[in-house]
Amino acid sequence: QKEVEQNSGPLSVPEGAIASLNCTYSDRGSQSFFWYRQYSGKSPELIMSIYSNGDKEDGRFTAQLNKASQYVSLLIRDSQPSDSATYLCAVLYQAGTALIFGKGTTLSVSS
Amino acid sequence: DGGITQSPKYLFRKEGQNVTLSCEQNLNHDAMYWYRQDPGQGLRLIYYSQIVNDFQKGDIAEGYSVSREKKESFPLTVTSAQKNPTAFYLCASRREANSPLHFGNGTRLTVT
Numbered sequence: 001q002k003e004v005e006q007n008s009g010p011l012s013v014p015e016g017a018i019a020s021l022n023c024t025y026s027d028r029g030s031q032s033f034f035w036y037r038q039y040s041g042k043s044p045e046l047i048m049s050i051y052s053n054g055d056k057e058d059g060r061f062t063a064q065l066n067k068a069s070q071y072v073s074l075l076i077r078d079s080q081p082s083d084s085a086t087y088l089c090a091v092l093y094q095a096g097t098a099l100i101f102g103k104g105t106t107l108s109v110s111s
Numbered sequence: 112d113g114g115i116t117q118s119p120k121y122l123f124r125k126e127g128q129n130v131t132l133s134c135e136q137n138l139n140h141d142a143m144y145w146y147r148q149d150p151g152q153g154l155r156l157i158y159y160s161q162i163v164n165d166f167q168k169g170d171i172a173e174g175y176s177v178s179r180e181k182k183e184s185f186p187l188t189v190t191s192a193q194k195n196p197t198a199f200y201l202c203a204s205r206r207e208a209n210s211p212l213h214f215g216n217g218t219r220l221t222v223t
Contacts, residue, residue, distance in 0.1 A: 008151075032209045043201055043214040044154070051209065088153060092209065097143060097161060098169060099212055103153040 002027060004091050006102035015111045019076040021091030023102055026070070032092035033065055034099065035074045037085045044088055048074065079109045113138045113214035119204050122220045124196075132187045132218045134202035143185040143203075144212060147171060148199040159199075160185055189220065196222045 003026040014020045023034075032051055036044035048063040050072065051107045056063045060076040072091075076083055086104040093100060115136045124130045136143065142161045145156040160179040174193025179185055189196045199219050203212040220222030 004153075006153075034211045042219045045214070046211045049211050090154075090212075097142070097167075097208070098156050098159050100156070101146075101153040103151070 002091075002093050002100045003083075004089055004100050004102035006087075006089050006105045008103060009106040010108050011105055012108045012110065013079050015079060015081060015109055017079050017109075019079045019083065019107055019109070021074040021076075021087050021089075021105050021107065023072045023074075023091075024046045024070055025072070025089075025091045025100075027091070028067070028070060030067075030070075030091050030093050031091045033063070034090040034092075035061075035072075036088040036090060036101075037062060037083075038088055038104065039085045047087075079107075081109050081111045083107060084109050115202055115204055115213060116213035117200075117218050120216065121150060122218055124220070124222050126222055127191045128197075128222075129188055129190050130220065130222075132189070132200055132202075134185045134187065134215060134219070135183055136185075136202075136204045136215075137183060138206070138213065139182070140213075141182065141207075143179070144203040144205070145169075145175075145177065145185070145187045146201045146203065148201060154201060157187065178207055189222075196220060 035048045050063040064073045071100040074084040089102040144159040145157040158177045160166035202215045
């Protein structure tokens with residue numbers, strides 16, 4: 001059974017703090033990992049893609065991948081109220097042709 | 112501008128009626144996908160197609176049907192056999208095997 005697990009939250013952080021979002025997956029052979037942000041009533045938008053172990057930074061966002069632990073995370077530095085949304089982790093499973101999504105973590109950034 | 116167009120944005124139907132959701136893309140992507148999202152839930156895969164005239168069932172295909180007669184179009188029909196059709200439906204496409212999905216704006220279907 002292909003699974004992607006995320007804490008549903010809500011995760012509440014004050015403005016300017018670091019938000020840490022976590023995701024685990026069940027297929028050790030997975031190669032491609034994605035983080036999407038979804039505002040209420042809207043479609044998901046891609047924030048980060050990561051394919052190799054380690055960190056990948058893009059502005060205030062850092063994705064971290066540890067394939068041995070089957071764990072991927074997203075750090076948001078200097079969190080802003082506009083970052084308040086649901087963050088979806090998605091995994092492309094080995095030999096798969098479609099992304100499997102977690103249920104998402106709701107982030108709330110208070111000003 | 113290239114993108115994925117889903118129509119309509121809101122759709123209302125009576126129970127027992129079939130309804131077709133439109134999805135068109137001009138990104139020249141080969142692969143297209145349909146996902147369903149229920150409140151507080153992640154995205155669940157309904158059907159996907161990697162090339163024209165070919166498609167595969169996802170995790171929750173029962174009560175749905177699709178066609179892929181053109182590269183640009185991947186319509187989804189929600190049949191009367193779908194027990195709980197009210198949901199937010201998202202169409203997506205992808206350029207190549209390891210690339211991310213690009214989503215349309217979604218269709219919110221309400222069946223009463």
